[in-house]
Amino acid sequence: MxxxxxxxxxxxxxxxxxxxxxxxxxxLIIMILGMMILPLPAFILDLLFTFNIALSVMVLLVSLYTQKPLDFSAFPSVLLFSTLLRLSLNVASTRIVLMEGHTGPDAAGKVIESFGHFLVGGNYAVGIVVFVILVIINFMVITKGAGRIAEVSARFTLDAMPGKQMAIDADLNAGLINETDARKRRIAVAQEAEFYGSMDGASKFVRGDAVAGLLILVINIVGGLIIGVVQHDMAVGAAATNYTLLTIGDGLVGQIPALVISTAAGVIVSRVATEEDVGTQITGQLFDNPKVLAITGGIIGGMGLIPGMPHFAFLLLGGGLIFLARRITQKAVAKAAAAAAPKPLLEAPVSADSAEASWDDVQLVDPLGLEIGYRLIPLVDASQEGELLKRIKGIRKKFAQEIGFLAPVVHIRDNLELRPNAYRIALNGVEVGVGDAFPGQWLAINPGQVSGPLQGSPTRDPAFGLPAVWIDIGMREQAQLLGYTVVDAGTVVATHLNHVVTSHAAELLSRQEVQQLLDRIGRDAPKLIEDLVPKVISLTSLQKVLQALLDEGVPIRDMRTILDVLAEHAPKINDPYELTALTRLALGRAITQQVAPGTTEMSVMGLDPMLERVLSQALANGSQGGLEPGLAATLLQQTQQAIEHQQNQGFPPVLLVQHGLRALLARFLRRSMPQLKVLSYAEVPDTRTVRVTTTIGGQI
Structure with missing residues (x-):
């Protein structure tokens, strides 16, 4: 069933x-409550004490083998439950010690007897001293230090959260990650802050456990003396020996696991997140420098030669360290020699020099290429965990989803003519972007609202020209706290490439991409494609219309609407620019939503009525290609001033004009002001309210 x-x-x-x-x-909760309420036989108590010791060792080993603190995010809860388990064991053992302590040292089970006799030699005075020392170590050293580290880590983690969130948003906007990855990283950032906050509070459990252990020790000794002398008519010495040894054994069997758990807490909060566990990290960094080992071995060996010192121990350890340093040095020399050895060249065909030229020798130009210096090769080398290849795939996917067609594959090659840290982005073999990236360092970009300077190499963000600084990896959190957007070298290259691809989308849309786009739509609407291309409009004219839309930053995702407009007007109109204007009218709602998101009031720039009449007259006289030089210079100057005024007010730079003037002004202003969007009144939906905040042309 x-x-x-x-x-x-x-x-x-x-x-x-x-x-x-x-x-x-x-x-576990029921078991803890049961131990506090129900009397347990000595055999069950032995099993539970053994389980408590095993649990503490297991927690310590898990903490040693985790690579990041969040890999053991359940540790605060484990700390709480283990503390409750020890306290409940103390209650259960106290009950049986006070009830059966007069019968002998094994009254509370073999585990307590072993800890009371074997570890302290049956001497309860020594046992009390050892117990107090363990409590002091646990309470004053390990727990206090771990709690302080957790407290500071929680504060700094909370302070760094805004910068980390901005970095996640920057990666998402650049197409380096998708929405799912961004959500996971935001959750990880929030969990990190909650983890250190929980660890700060959980450390109070261990401190309270240590204080409770001391109080339980005193209460059990005093209570045992009273019960043994008064109820069981024992001599004071015999009662003191029996009950004190049982109490000491009980205290030690609880405090040793508590000390192990506290050590695990210190390991968790004090480690730095890397791709290695604590053991590998410590041994790799502590015993990796042969100079340190050799000098330490020489000092220890020299101390062993001093008269009166234990020569064997000092000389043995010093000689071992010197031998280890020598072995590490020999391995490093052998590795360097192997790396410097000449590698065999690939044998070329014997007849290569005498072979006739063929069409295979013709090297076609790559539509989109990325050339890198030799120091940037690790960024694109999968064997060295280079992330740039994965990010470029993400860029192409994001571009296809937002723009509406698949960008060409990015061909990556190394170029020895470039500087070691330089890279070059080429479009059809022509350079369209250059920059520098430094693997192992981070680029701190100033978005305009930072609270202080940074020490590093000043530069500019290659994608958007913002002031930036190349900093060491250890300054990352400091830069985020100051308000900088911090990205690694691979992200710098990927963001620059994404900006170049987006701004040159029209040039990347070749006839091949247009045909592939039609084939994709033809699978869902075959009749539409069959009746339109090439019967009504040629593939070349369709390509020009789509390129004109992309030139003005209009995505072509809504191909159904674009093709419907062309099917209606292409039989009567052959000019691609007129077809583009009609297509923009049909896409007006999407264009408006792109430049002014939401449904609220639009704050735009407008033209002075006098300037509109002048431009309309120039257009009526056939001025399709340009304007009178004096008028053009003044128009450019005032438009730039209007854009600055608009951006200072926090509004997007959008210019709203009459429909007949839109194409002329868009072509004229686009080259010098690519951030400006020119819309016509006819493209704005009737549901949107327009407010003109800046007027251009009042001084013309």
């Missing part, structure tokens, strides 16, 4: 592993 019910619920059965894990928490 339970199996059928589990199948109906989509589970393998009520006894599955997932269900058992879900029940582990309630079972």
């Amino acid at each position: 339970s199996s059928r019910l589990g199948t109906m619920l989509g589970m393998p059965g009520l006894g599955s592993t997932a269900n058992m894990r879900g029940l582990s928490g309630p079972i």
Whole structure:
């Protein structure tokens, strides 16, 4: 029946592993409450003490083998439950010690007896001293230090959250990650802050446990003396020996696991997140420098030669360190020699020099290419975990989703003529972007609202020209706290490439891409494509219309609307620019939404009525290509001033003009002011309210 019910619920059965894990928490709580309320036999108490020791060792090992603190995000809860488990064991053992302590040292089980006799030699005075020392180590050293680290980490993590969120948004906008990855990274940032906050509070459990251990020790000794002397008529010395040894054994069997758990907490909060566990990280960094080992070995060996010192121990350790340093040096020399050895060249065909030229020797120009210096090769080398290839794939995917067609494949090659850290972006073999990137460093970009300067190499963001600084990796959090947007070298190159691809979308739309786009639409609407291309409009004319839209930053995702407009007007109109203007009218709602998101009031720039009449007359006289030089210069100057005024007010630079003037002004202003969007009144939906905040042409 339970199996059928589990199948109906989509589970393998009520006894599955997932269900058992879900029940582990309630079972542990019931067990803790049961130990506090119900009397337990000595055998069960031995099993539970052994389980407590095993749990503490397991927690310590898990903390040692985690690579990031969030890999053990359940640690604060584990710390709480382990503390409750120890306290409940103390209650259960106290009950049996006070009730059966007069019978002998094994009254509370073999575990407590072993800790009371073997570890302290049956001397309760030594046991008390050892117990107090363990409590002091746990309370004053490990727990206090771990709590302080967790407190500081929580504060700095909370302070760095805005910068980390901005970095995630920057990667999302650049197309380096998708919405799912961005959501995961935001959750990870929030979990990191919650984890350190929880660790700060969880450390108070251990401190309270240490204080409770001291109080329980005193209470058990005093209570045992009273019970042994008064109720069981024992001699004071015998009662003190029995109950004190049992109490010391009970305290040690609880404090040693508590010390292990506290050490695990210190390991978790004090480590730096890397791709290595703590053991590998410590040994790799501590024993990696042969100079340090050799000098340390010489000092220890020299101390061993001093009369009166334990010569064997000092000389043995010093000689071992010197031997280890020598072995590391020999391995480094051998590795460097192997790397510098000449590698065999690929054998060329014997007849290569005498072979006739063929069409295979013709090297076609790549539509989109990225050339890099030799120091940037690790960014595109998959064997060295280079992330740039994955980010370029993300750029092409984001471009296809937002612009409406698939950009050509980016061909990457190294170029020894470039500077070691330089890269070059080429479009059809022509350079369209250059920059520098420094692997191992971070670029801190000033978005305009930073609270202080940074030490580093000043530069400018190659994509948008913002002031920036190349900084070391250790200054990343400081830069984020000051308000900088911090990105790594691969992100710098990817963002620049994304900007170039987006701004040159029209040039990337060749006839091949247009035909592939038609084939894609033809799978869903074959009749539309069959009746339109090439019967009504040629493939070349369609390409010109789409390129004209892309030139003005209009995506071509809504190909159904574009093709419907062309099917209606192309039989009567052959001019691609007129067809583009009609297509923009049909796409007006999407264009307006792109430049002014939302449904609220639009704050735009407008033309002075006198200037509009002058421009209309110039257009009526056939001035399609340009304007009178004096008028053009003044128009450019006043438009630039209007854009600055618009941006200072926090509004997008949008110029709203009459429909007949839009194409002329868009072509004239686009080259010198690419950020300006020129719309016509006819393109703005009737549902949007327009407010003109700046007027151009009042001084013309």
